[in-house]
Amino acid sequence: MPVLSVRDLSIEYRTRRGPVQAVRDVTFDLEQAETIAIIGESGSGKTTLAVGLIRLSPRSARVTKGEIRYDDGKRAFDVLSLDAERLRRFRWADCAMVFQAALSAFNPVINIWEQFLDTARAHGMGDKHKVHDRTRELLDLVHLDPKRVLTAYPHELSGGMRQRVLIAMALLLDPRIVILDEPTTALDILTQRAIIDLLRELRGRLGFSTIFISHDLSIAAELADRMLTMYAGRVVERASVDDLFYRPRHPYSVGLMRAVPRVSGAVGSVVSIPGSPPDLIRLPRGCSYYPRCPFHIDQCLAEDPPLLRVDTPNHEAACIRWEAVAAALGSDAEAPVAEKLA
C-alpha cells in the first residue's frame, strides 16, 4: 500500500507570456520505507513537483489537475483537498521537507533550541521538557553534540552541521515522508559523504519514505530504490535504480548518464546533451525531447508519447524508440552506459 499516490498531477505558473507548464501529468506511487530519486536538468520540473506535493508552491503556481493521495494506514486523504489548518498539520507532521543547507532555511535570530521549540509548539507539543528530550534524542541520532548545538545560532554552525540540524528538525514529528531537495549540493565531499551515510542509517532505523530531488546522479545511485527521470515537466522514465543506470530506455536518461564524468573505472566516452530544454510556454509538437534526441524518427513528431512498458513490468519509458535505445546499448548487464556507447 503506497503512502503517497500521485495521479496526473499538473502544475503551471502564470507569467506575462502565458502559462508555464512546469509539471505535466505526473503519476507515481511512493511505497512505505522506499526512496525515490527524481533526476533531471534545471527547469525539468523536479523542484516544482517536490514543493507541489506539500502545496508549498509560490502564489503564481496553480495545480490544474490531479490528485496527491496520502495514506499512512490510519488516515487517508487527498492533499489537494485539505483546508489551510489541516494542510498546516500535514506539513511536517506527516510529510517534512529538507532544503539545501542554506542559512535561509533557519530563523537567524533564534538559537537552535528555539527553532526546535518553535516547530514543536506550532504543532501542539506544549510540554517543554518532552520537546527538550526529543530534541536531544534527535541531535544524538544525527551525530551532533546537543550541548554544543542547542545554544548555537545558525550562522555559528558549519554547512554540514546545519544540514544535520535540518534533518533532525524534519524528523521532530516522526513524519512518514521526508522530501529532500538537493540535500548535499553545497557541501564539501567529506561532509556530503557523512550526510549520505546518515540518511541511509536514519532511513533504515526509522522506516520513513523519501523523495529526493537531485541533479546529481551519483547521490541517486547511492540512495535510491527507484528513479524518475523528468524532462520538460513530464516523467519520461520510471525504473528501479539498477534498470535506470544499467538499462536506461529513454534517450534523455541515456544522455544524462553519459554526461557525468567518473572518478573510478574507465573514463569512457563522456558527452554533453546537445541543445537546451524546450520553452515550457510553447512546447514543441510531439515528443519534447525530439530536437535533442539522437534516436529520433519522423513518427516522434506525431504525439508526445505516453509512458510505455519496457523490458519488465516495473520499467516504463515515454519513448517509441526504446527498442532502438536497447539495441544501441546492447545486453551487457552492468557496464556503465558511457562504456557501452564508447
Added chain:
Amino acid sequence: MSAPLIELDRVSRTYTTPAGTITAVDDVSLQLGESETICIVGESGCGKTTTGRMLAGLLRPSSGRLLFEGADVWEKKGNDLARFRRAVQLVHQDPYASLNPTRTIAQTLAPPLAKHKKAHGRAARAAMTSLLERVGLTPPADFLLKYPHQLSGGQRQRVSIARALTVDPRVIVADEAVSMVDVSIRISLLDLLHNLATEFHVTTVLITHDLAVARYFAREGRIAVMYLGKVVELAATEPLVSDPAHPYSTALIAAIPEADPTITRTKKRVALRGAEVPSLLNLPPGCVFHPRCPLSEPGLCDVVVPTLGDLPGGRSVACHVALRERQPAAELLGVR
C-alpha cells in the same frame, strides 16, 4: 619539462581578521608549462581560489614570487605589466554575475578588442564572429546583439571564455567555471576549455572541488590537491585518481559517490579519525591533516611539518609516512 611559462615560487598569502591572522595559502610552489592542463582541487577554505588569484596576478602574495617567462610579475611595470595582464585571463565561477547585464555580447567583446588589438568596425566584427565560433556560439550573428539575460548559464559561460580570448591569452585560470551550469552541458564546456590547451596552446588551470571533473579535464595533465592552504599532493591525473599518495586525497576519492549503483555502494571507504576541519585561525602543529589522518604517527606527524617529496612515478606528496614507506597512502590504507 622545459622552462615553465608561469610559476608560483613559494607563495603565501595571509589575511588579518578581527580574530587573528590566517594563512590562506602557505608556501605553495607550482610550475606550469605551455599548453598544460592542470586542476587545483580541494574543499572550501583550502586556498584554491586564493592560489588561482595569485596565479592570475590579481592578488599580491604576502611572500614568494609569481614568475612569468622567468621574470617576477610584481616587479613588472608599464608595457611589460600590460603584456602580462593580457597573457593571463580569469574566467569566473558565476556567469550570471561576471557579465555586465546592460551590455550586449558585442558591447562586451568590443572594448578589449579595440584596446588591445586596435580592431574597430568591420575588423572588430570579424574578430567577434570568429571568437563566438571558437566558443561554439553559432551562428554568431544570433548572439552578438543579445543581452546576457537572454542566454542560458552555459551560453553565458561561453561568452566569458570568448571575452577572455579577445586578448589572445597564454594562460587561462578558470575558477569553478562549470560548477554553476547544468550537469547535462558541463562536459561540453570542459571540452571547450580543454581544446584551448590542445589546439591553441593556452595553459589552462581549472580550479574545482569536483574530482570527477578534474580527472576528465586534466586527463593528459596534472592535479594538485590542496588542504588548509597547502598543496598536499601533486601528480599526473591518472595515478593520482587511481592510486592517491596522500591520505587526504585517498579519503576524498574514497568518499566520492559515483554515478553507478554497484560501484558506489561497494566502494571501500577510508575512516578518518575526525570529521571536523580545523580552523585556519588555529591550525594543528606538524602536518595540518594529522588530527584526522588514519596514518598519523605520534611524535612525527604532530610535530614535524611535512614538505612535498617525490614518490616513484613522478608524483609529489607531503606525507611523512607515504614518503618513508615509499608507497602511496592508498596502498597503505588498503583502498586501492
